[in-house]
Amino acid sequence: MVVTQFSTRRPYGESNAPASGETRIRIRDVTLSYGPLQIIGGISLDVAAGETVCVIGPSGCGKTTLLRMLAGLAKPTSGSVELDGAGLGGPNRSVAIVFQDYGKALLPWRTAAGNVSLALEARGCRPADRPGIIRDLLEKIGLGAHADKYPGEMSGGMQQRLQIARCLAQEPKVLLMDEPFGALDAMTRQALQDEVLGLVAATGATMVFVTHDLEEAIYLGDRIVCLQPNPGRVGRIVDVSLSRPRDQLLTREDPEFLRLRRELYDLIKDDHQ
Numbered sequence: 001m002v003v004t005q006f007s008t009r010r011p012y013g014e015s016n017a018p019a020s021g022e023t024r025i026r027i028r029d030v031t032l033s034y035g036p037l038q039i040i041g042g043i044s045l046d047v048a049a050g051e052t053v054c055v056i057g058p059s060g061c062g063k064t065t066l067l068r069m070l071a072g073l074a075k076p077t078s079g080s081v082e083l084d085g086a087g088l089g090g091p092n093r094s095v096a097i098v099f100q101d102y103g104k105a106l107l108p109w110r111t112a113a114g115n116v117s118l119a120l121e122a123r124g125c126r127p128a129d130r131p132g133i134i135r136d137l138l139e140k141i142g143l144g145a146h147a148d149k150y151p152g153e154m155s156g157g158m159q160q161r162l163q164i165a166r167c168l169a170q171e172p173k174v175l176l177m178d179e180p181f182g183a184l185d186a187m188t189r190q191a192l193q194d195e196v197l198g199l200v201a202a203t204g205a206t207m208v209f210v211t212h213d214l215e216e217a218i219y220l221g222d223r224i225v226c227l228q229p230n231p232g233r234v235g236r237i238v239d240v241s242l243s244r245p246r247d248q249l250l251t252r253e254d255p256e257f258l259r260l261r262r263e264l265y266d267l268i269k270d271d272h273q
């Protein structure tokens, strides 16, 4: 493979469209201000169906705010967010969001099964169908033996798995992840990265994944969007051409992985100067 050092960089202003595939999320000239303070300063980005886009950038640059707009939880001051060509006016069942703080996201008085059931109830799933779906989802995410446990009886990794299972119960087209593994130890984090990649591949979901961890962004992403701060805007978009399925050892040892890590490190360092 011929590697040109800056071949994957796309300067701001060039097309932010994915290389191929039907557009699932279309963000056009989006700004967001709180009072006089502009947080997001004109972001345009297309995300293709089935694509995984990772978002990185310095603390406070607006990553969570961008994700909240994609979830319909924050309204842009100007510009538009479309899902499959229709404007996103508020929360949408096709879009699920996983937060870093699983402790707040889960209902402590419901068991694991009860927490997953919540999403099924919300989407109007027939009561008779729920137990089977819950069992399948908990199996898939490695919690098959823990259906009757309460969140307080589970480790951080298990609680985060549960939050992911609950989101998947929504059968979302789009999975938004806000630093979901930031609070977990390295081994749990890598296991969950692989589980999420497997689930995304199996369901064909589109994923937008916010992380501070450059290696996590490369490991998971098809593209990496680097946000710049004050106000938040797209600086660079880096394509990740690493083959799938990814492998925690082989992928991270791939010379292309190491080259991307260096490229992103230089980009982030520039943004901090």
Ligand SMILES: Nc1ncnc2c1ncn2[C@@H]1O[C@H](COP(=O)(O)OP(=O)(O)OP(=O)(O)O)[C@@H](O)[C@H]1O
Pocket: 034, 039, 057, 058, 059, 060, 061, 062, 063, 064, 065, 066
């Ligand atoms: N509801 C709000 N009202 C006022 N300012 C807000 C509000 N929500 C976020 N902000 C501000 O917007 C900016 C961007 O916040 P955001 O959480 O999106 O950044 P981030 O890139 O996700 O940060 P981090 O990496 O530290 O999580 C910050 O300066 C934050 O203080």
